[in-house]
Structures are given as C-alpha cells and as structure tokens.
Amino acid sequence: MVLLLVVDLDPDLAALRPLGAFFALRTVGETPGTARPALPTLAQVYENRASDVYGNSMTFRVEKVARALRAPEPRIAASIAHQGLAARLWSVALGCAVLYGRIPDLSPRRLHWDPDASAPDDLWLDAVEPLPGDAETIADVVLHGHLEPLTAALRAEYRLATGLLWGNAASALAGAARQLGHRPDVSARVRDLSAALLAHPLLEGTLESTTGRRRSCCLYYRLPEGGVCGDCCFTRAPRSSPRGTSG
Template sequence: MDLDPDLAALRPLGGFFVLRTAGEVLRPLPTLAQAYGNPVPAGQADPLAFRVRKVADTLHAPELRIAASVAQQGLAARLWSVALGCAALYGHLPDLDPRLLRWDPDGSAPDDLWLTEVRPLPADPATLTDTVVHGHLEPLAAALNARHRIAAGLLWGNAGSALAGAARQFEQWARAHGRTDAAAHAHALTAQLFTHPLLVGTGTRTGTAFRRRSCCLYYRVPGGGVCGDCCFTRAPRSSPRAPSG
C-alpha cells in the first residue's frame, strides 16, 4: 500500500503512532534538526533545553538529567512508533529527515510532530536504522550528553526500551484487529533492528517483553517508582545514582 498524504492508517493506533502532516501546522515550530543543534546558534531559542525544563517542572524532577532522560525516551518512542507502524502497515517509510519534522517542545506527551512533506522510502531494516538511529537518536544523544553529561548506556537503553514498547503496542493492536501479517512483519523488523551494535546490548527481549540493562532514572522522580522493563525490581535506596550502562 502506498503512503497516503495524511498517513491515515496510523490514526487508529493512537497518539504515539500518529504523525501530523504539513497542512496541520498552525504556528511556526522548530524542526528536530534545530533541536539537535549543538551548539545552538547565537540568538536562537534552544527547543531541546526548553523541553527538558518543561519535563523537569512537570515531574518535579530533582535533577535536569532525569528530565533529559525522560524527554529523550518519549521522543524516541514517537519516532520508533511512526517508523515501525508505517513499515508494517504501508510497506514504506516516510522520509523522517530531522529537517522535515517540526516539533512542539511545549506540547504534552506524546510529543507533537508534524511532517512537512511525505516522501516514501523503502521500509527495510537498514533504512529504518539509518532514519531513526543515525538520523535522530545519535544527534539527540550527542546534544543531551553535551548539555547534561548523560551516559551513553542510559540513552541507548532508553532507545531500546522505546523500540520494544512501540513494537509491543503495535503487535497488540494488529492482533486485536486481525492483522496477524502486520504483527509478524513488525516483530521480524524489530528483531532485526535490535541486532544493531547500539541496540543489541540494551536489554533482553523475550517475545514482546523486554528487560533493559540500564535505568532511565525515573525512579528518582518523587513517587516515580521503577518502570516495567527496568533493570531494578524495586527502586534503590542507598545509591544516589542509578547505573547508566
């Protein structure tokens, strides 16, 4: 099935999968390329710093690096969801070049994304990896590390967790709606994506379940607790810092 201009097939899957198109942009928004800029050009606002601060204020996070981790994982989940959903339903991937994706850093979760032009690409694992890992997650990790000194293992653990979560949600939806073919396709693609050197060591995947080898630090948010795929079974008490891989 060819990509349609509105990517309408994604809409029934819910907020993490839906991708708005150019005609729906109601105000000027930065591109993700601008958000990943490091350093930000003089005189320009820093949308990534704004987003991290917004998440910190919302969660009452005691450290900005916690908010940076949560913000990064949320954006990774959006990107993986869109890419995997399109690959499994359309058999094509829209070009998600950071210069084509506009982002509202002041939006709620899931992150609001708008694609300014729908350009079809192949939906093979290599293209998905190039699009999401190299096109987005690497420059995002570099920008956050430069600002907050977050360990690479933590950020790639977040990326692996986000991929596993997107795959699990898609497979559940596809099987519930009789799309066993799409579920199987997504499962196979995900398995291949997890062979990438930056993702292969992030955790253990059994079926659709995932147990990561690092911690996203969410347990340090007041009342946060541990996530379902955390390396911890309960929040640590004695150590002020979680292992970050």
C-alpha cells in the same frame, strides 16, 4: 517468510491514527493550504540552534518536563524527554513500515517539533516522501538520523551515560513493537522488524534477550512519585544513589 504489502503513503498518513497518539503524525497535507508551522525542526534542535519561539528548544523541553514531574535533577528530566521523543520516532516509523510497507522521509530537517506540547511529543512532517520500509532504512532514518545526534546533544549537556540513552532507545522501540504486535495482521512483520533493529550494533545488548528487561535504568525511580518501569533493570526502586551516578 512474511509477505509484505506495499501501498502508497497518503498525504495525511491516515492509517496511523487508529493506533493512538504515539503513532499518529501530523502533516502539512492534513488540511489543504496548511502552512508549515512556525516550530523548530529537529535538525535545529540537534544542532543546538536557537529557535524564534523557544530559544534552545531542548533545554526548554527538559525544563518543562522537570517542572511537570518535579524532577530533583535536570538529567532525570532529560532522560525522560529523550525516551519520549524516541518513542514517537519509533512508533511513526514502525507503524508506517507495517501498515504501508514504506516509511515517509522523517529526516530531522523535515520534522518540526513543539517542545511546549504535552506528551506525546507533537511532531509535524513538512511533506510525505516515501522511503523503503525495511529495517536498514528505518535504522538509517531513526537511529542514525535522529537518535545519534540527540544522544550526543543530551550527553554533552546533561552528562547522561551513553548506555542509559541507548537503553532508552531500545526500550522505546520495544514498547512501540508491543503496541503494534497486538494486531494479528501485522504482528509477524513487527516481530521481524523489531528483532532486526534491536540487533543493530547501537542497540545490541541493551535489553536482556530472554526477558526483554533493560540493562540500564532511565532514572524514573528518582522522581518523587516514581517507581520502576515494567522493563527496568531493577525489580524494585533502589535507595537513592549519590549524585552523578547513571543508575
């Protein structure tokens, strides 16, 4: 049994910063008097509402990723953009859960996102309101609050396979857990949380239980300079598939 230390969430979530850029989260409380950034909330993004700055923010992001990686198809860039945002959300939630014993309310209406930023995705939280740090709460916040509407939006716009997108989500979760697991003081807690989350019906079976390899492909190998990822279902990049297959 892993004993869980619960401490108050500080206004700038300072304990996340040493973990690296995927885990650190900017908050309005970082600097006294900081105004809420003029960026779309993720709620606006998922609901396909135009922002004053970027118009359709998800389209803007996918096109930016496509240009940067010279993606031959928009859906390849959409898959990579999806996995990048999923990795940020999992990293913040898991990092807070194991370091504080709680997570902040990461509701889409509270998180602001800059689709024009470089990787990792730039997120701002408008207020730090604590929630329990258990797997059920994390699933409600990240899986149901974010990844379900994000998956639906990208599937509708770019015709990405559902299995590919949930494979992205599981891969991003496993990656965040591996990074956190390097810390001996929290490794057992990380292992328990990630195992419980990967057993969720939306993620169950997306990774092989013994190897952790995906059962789907994120399409990264189709980039001009692409190859296979460390957890790819392929051991080497296959030949180009006909347009429209999911990989």
